Amino acid sequence: MTITGEALIGGHAVRGNGGSFQAFDPSTRAPIEPAFHMVDAGQIDEACRLAEAAFDPFRATSNEARATFLETIAAQILELGDELIVRAMTESGLPRARLEGERGRTMGQLKLFADLLREGSWADVRIDSALPDRQPLPRPDLRLRMIGLGPVAVFAASNFPLAFSVAGGDTAAALAAGCPVVLKAHSAHPGTSELVARAVVKAIELCKLPAGVFALLTGTGNGIGQGLVAHPSIKAVGFTGSRSGGQALMGVAAARAQPIPVYAEMSSINPFFLMPEALAARGEQIATAFAASMTMGVGQFCTNPGLVLGLKGPEFDRFAEKAAQALSSIEAGTMLTAGIASAYQSGVHKLAQHEAVDALKEATHTEGKGGPALFRTSGKAFLTEQALHGEIFGPASLLVACDSVDEMRAITESLEGQLTATVQMDEGDTELVRALLPVLERKVGRILANGMPTGVEVSTAMVHGGPFPATSDGRSSSVGTAAIQRFLRPVCYQNLAQSLLPDVLRDDNEGVWRRRDGALTKA
Amino acid sequence: MTITGEALIGGHAVRGNGGSFQAFDPSTRAPIEPAFHMVDAGQIDEACRLAEAAFDPFRATSNEARATFLETIAAQILELGDELIVRAMTESGLPRARLEGERGRTMGQLKLFADLLREGSWADVRIDSALPDRQPLPRPDLRLRMIGLGPVAVFAASNFPLAFSVAGGDTAAALAAGCPVVLKAHSAHPGTSELVARAVVKAIELCKLPAGVFALLTGTGNGIGQGLVAHPSIKAVGFTGSRSGGQALMGVAAARAQPIPVYAEMSSINPFFLMPEALAARGEQIATAFAASMTMGVGQFCTNPGLVLGLKGPEFDRFAEKAAQALSSIEAGTMLTAGIASAYQSGVHKLAQHEAVDALKEATHTEGKGGPALFRTSGKAFLTEQALHGEIFGPASLLVACDSVDEMRAITESLEGQLTATVQMDEGDTELVRALLPVLERKVGRILANGMPTGVEVSTAMVHGGPFPATSDGRSSSVGTAAIQRFLRPVCYQNLAQSLLPDVLRDDNEGVWRRRDGALTKA
The missing domain is CATH 3.40.309.10 (Aldehyde Dehydrogenase; Chain A, domain 2)
Structure with a gap:
């Protein structure tokens, strides 16, 4: 696959309007071809609007459809073959074995979230049955499920060019939650980012999903990221990087007309x-x-x-x-x-x-x-x-x-x-x-x-998070299945007819864990 | 019980050092006796430090102990008898039937959280078994549970002098989560607040809990609340009130050296x-x-x-x-x-x-x-x-x-x-x-x-929350058992010996729901 230095917006490669830059090989300190074209404010706006438009149809897809999508992304990443590994080695200075392992982890994360979707209990279904004869007042029928927050801005990390970048942990969790992702590529590995982004776009085509489900924005400096976090269509932020960078984004998010959650992993001496x-x-x-x-x-x-x-x-x-x-x-x-x-x-x-x-x-x-x-x-x-x-x-x-x-x-x-x-x-x-x-x-x-802190298992019980400044929000994990919760919020449905309820809340949707009148059950 | 106009700090009635004010009867617009003495910065600091010191011993109590504590608070509120109802009527202008109903709801909320604690699954236990023979690397034993965030500042609401005030929803959820509460009384009903706070302090004594588990701060104006939210010992905020008030607290919380979550319910036209x-x-x-x-x-x-x-x-x-x-x-x-x-x-x-x-x-x-x-x-x-x-x-x-x-x-x-x-x-x-x-x-x-939005059921599936500006954090509910989650964060234990693990994570703690290797089970 040819790296063209373009952004990916609405399913198409788009040449950025905002000037160009090149990646560097950190081991030779030489620039690498080709030039990458930085997106401008209008292109950020377009990506965010498309993400907003894609949110309702995307979150309405079934668990199975999104699971298949995540697995298709994993397969398409593998399809990129050795070109991905070689480009990532050149851009990051990391050795082949590490990057092959990281590719495996990246694919494993996507598959873990696919399993989580198929299991279904991520939606935290709660049903309180109507009590029409209760005194002094009847109780209505109440049903709760989790839904996605909306489009998520994800910032690729420099230190994990695959596992915490374009199709990394935050992207996998957001897509699993039904949230479109607008991805800010890291300027240290823009070619790696473009390759993986093309794999994601290919998976969107294969799964016939709305093109706005994913966009890749390319550039250097703070302007693009800050513009992205300030955009009204964006409803949450995932970031891994420096303390100053994370705190700047927290400030932008808090100053919005509608403040949004920021999950920034920043600083830890462990x-x-x-x-x-x-x-x-x-x-x-x-x-x-x-x-x-x-x-x-x-x-x-x-x-x-x-x-x-x-x-x-x-x-x-x-x-x-x-x-x-x-x-x-x-x-x-x-x-x-x-x-x-x-x-x-x-x-x-x-x-x-x-x-x-x-x-x-x-x-x-x-x-x-x-x-x-x-x-x-x-x-x-x-x-x-x-x-x-x-x-x-x-x-x-x-x-x-x-x-x-x-x-x-x-x-x-x-x-x-x-x-x-x-x-x-x-x-x-x-x-x-x-x-x-x-x-x-x-x-x-x-x-x-009696272990070593380096090496983070991607599993159900992992917590990769912690109180500030380790992260901006210690209530959350960025690694493992718990990460889906960072992009969810609860909605309650009162006295809705069965035909209007989302599938997961209907009486006939047995087999998925739900809390009925307070007690966990599959019935 | 005599209303003295004092704050309650460290289990003792303390006369505030910061000037005095009186409550008003809104139906006669006449001041009500006695005068209330406002706390000063030193007294805020003392309450917060005591709360911090109480956090570890309080969160180490068993689910049963905290359930009993919540039920004891409910019983002590009822013990206040008609004096509470009369004082609340005088301070709020609300009718007797409404306040008696609200007292019932307040006690019901406390009991609901007691039930939740006894059921035990609020801790979201996850256990990923060790896989010592896995290739290329073994998997360690990983166990996750939720713990409290730390001392919580709760602001009493004007419109629910019982159910969303001193021993209201946020207080019940925070105490259930093992978080001490520093309560800012609403200046519209300080006498009602003092009576309920004395019931809480009595319950602390009866249950032999650390006195720092609860404090009542009394005053008017914004200074006390802002000082409380800015205090480094405070780790989360619960607020119900105006949009301007909520946003001011969000600003204070975001500007701290360690930013903290704010759950402010503010504005909704429904x-x-x-x-x-x-x-x-x-x-x-x-x-x-x-x-x-x-x-x-x-x-x-x-x-x-x-x-x-x-x-x-x-x-x-x-x-x-x-x-x-x-x-x-x-x-x-x-x-x-x-x-x-x-x-x-x-x-x-x-x-x-x-x-x-x-x-x-x-x-x-x-x-x-x-x-x-x-x-x-x-x-x-x-x-x-x-x-x-x-x-x-x-x-x-x-x-x-x-x-x-x-x-x-x-x-x-x-x-x-x-x-x-x-x-x-x-x-x-x-x-x-x-x-x-x-x-x-x-x-x-x-x-x-086909219902009316007024009237909020306190149950498992209720969501009383919503995107900004309905609340500052649409990921959370302030009513119902889901509210406990707002005061929790996950901690993972890797390869800890059984004897060091918290009870809820031990192998022999069967009977409580847990997610073992991804699957929900009681075994």
Whole structure:
């Protein structure tokens, strides 16, 4: 398939009216052909209006029809063949195995939502039967179901060019919910985006759905995204990126005549706790696994462990030494974009200069690359220096040597919201962990024992989310089937005739889980 | 029980440090004893800090313990006896029967949430079993449950001094979710608020819960509410009131260092559709019922029908005539506050002056009272004049004579978000309603056929919510068991030992609904 540098609006390739830009190969720092044409305000408007017009017919499709659509997208992505993998490698600097795995995950996500649709209980059907003889007043027949919020603006993420981009998690969840998607491509991988978008458009044709169900908008800078979020046809936003970018979109969404929900995944340092018994028994083993986790994908995972908490002492020192040693054999890797690499380099430089911080492993990196870096500070310094709490996106981590368990707890209380917290523990640590758990529950979306936070399972029980600033809305997950809920709202039907009720609410729609007079049943 | 005019913080009556005010009897416009003492910033801070400290122990209580607590609150409210009813009558101008009914509803809500807690599935338990042999990577054990967001600021509503005030819907939902509540009393009924708050504090004592689980803050003006929403210990807000008040709190919440969700129910004109066959067959009968609905409680219900849409013609004229006639026999009633009465009087005056509007029934009202008012305009005028779309809180409604079904649909599309839409229909109207339903689903939280929107059932399938500006967050309901979800967020536990898992996630906690590997089961 030829990459033309066009946007996709209304099922057609459309040359953007707003100037052009090129993608860069981060490993060679050379521009890649062809030029991409940026959409202008009129083209954003057209895409959003088409999405709005497509919303009613699209959400009226059956669960089976939308499940088939999601599976068709997955099949069409596979159809793109090696061209997709090669283009994504060139644009992202990520290796083939990672991108092939990510393609598998992307297809798996689409199929998981197809299964969810076929199972049907996502609509949260509730039926309260009429009680015509109740005193003092009769009860009407009341039936609730969830429907989609409306067209969703999804922003592709730089660090997952497939699984959190054009046909990634937010897109799959929104389409499953019956919401059209207007996708803002990431300017770091516009060719990858165009290829996947063409696969989605092909699936729309094959499934005979309205063309407005999906659009791809291409461009650089903040104007397109802000224009998209401000558009009155857009009813929700999915975003993965920087804290400043996410907060800017939150501001635009809140300032609209009709404010809309924003699901922005932004910033997390993913605290990693070394409990005393585990540290004593297997500190060096943990250090090796930790070094591998924090440098995986050149540290560019949202769940990268950027903060390690333990009790100071010889065991902690050995952990630090072993981790630094493991990191020293790991070379600097090409980062996703020149901007990310330079932000990383300046972040670690700044941390190394901090008077309360010792550098255990200095980052050695050249242009466009990021080398692993390990720092150490005291619990006291961490508590007083807010500058040490920020995320450095890349393969860097800060070890915090705590004076006591109480200090470790105080530090945990001082943290902002996080995606994950990992506890390395042995049986003798159980009571310490038990005391820490309530704090962790308040701070994070996922609590792990004895694993590594990198690597996010796509399943029913996953939560990839957390209190602000990990995300803009801690009530939601961006990964797993729970993500469909972010794009839904409830509607209640009172005393409607069976013939007017949506299928899922009719008496004869047995076999799908429903809550009847408060009790779950399939009958 | 003596009303002392004090706040309740930490389980104790505390005299506010911030000046005093008195309640007014809206029917006599005379002040009522005693004086109420307004809390100052330090007292707000104390209440919020105590709530934060109480959050972990409170949410750790069992479902049974919190169910008993809610039932104890209900019992303690009943214990207040007639003093509560008399005080509420004096402060609100509402009649005894209404307030006795509202007390019953308030107690019923608390008991409904108690039942929900005992049933247990509100925690949305999901368990994905470990797959240690999966290729290429094993799957960890993943378990999800919902937990409370944290301390909730609840604002009492003027129009439901019991059911949406101190121990009203938001308070019941928040306490059920394990969230402490800091309650901002409404200055229109501070004595009623103090009595109910003392019942809640008594229930806390009887159930041996932390005193910080509940506080009552007393005062007038916007400062206390804004200070409360800005406080870092507060993690969510429940509000029922004016659009300007709700939007001000949304602004405060969004401007915090950590933004928090706001559930503000604000403004709704609740469109009421007269479909042609129903209008022809029983227009006069509908008119009589409509007049009763729009004047119920002096029109001070959130779901009051403020907009009537029908096709112009003799049937519509007869409906208008009959409705005006029915209204002419209904006297002006005492409104909740002098402010509400004067806003109503100026609202109907302004509408009567509008050049595109005819007054079918002029409001006759004296100081503090609101008389029913009925207006009429054309579909064309309604479409072009945004001034006709606003809510007039009180017993007023605007009839819109549409040229065609298409114009009626266009008007529906032009509406802002609403709590309800009511369709008066007969069998021959079915296809017209079917075509209108998708638009209504996008615009409102509850769609009724052949009923009146006033009167909100408190049950499992109820939705009392809707897109902005009906509420600030159309993903949520403030009435019924679905309301617990507004104060919850998901947490995932990965590979935690059984002994560390919360009870509800343990393998041996059978009998409560859970989603195991995607499928609902009690096993």
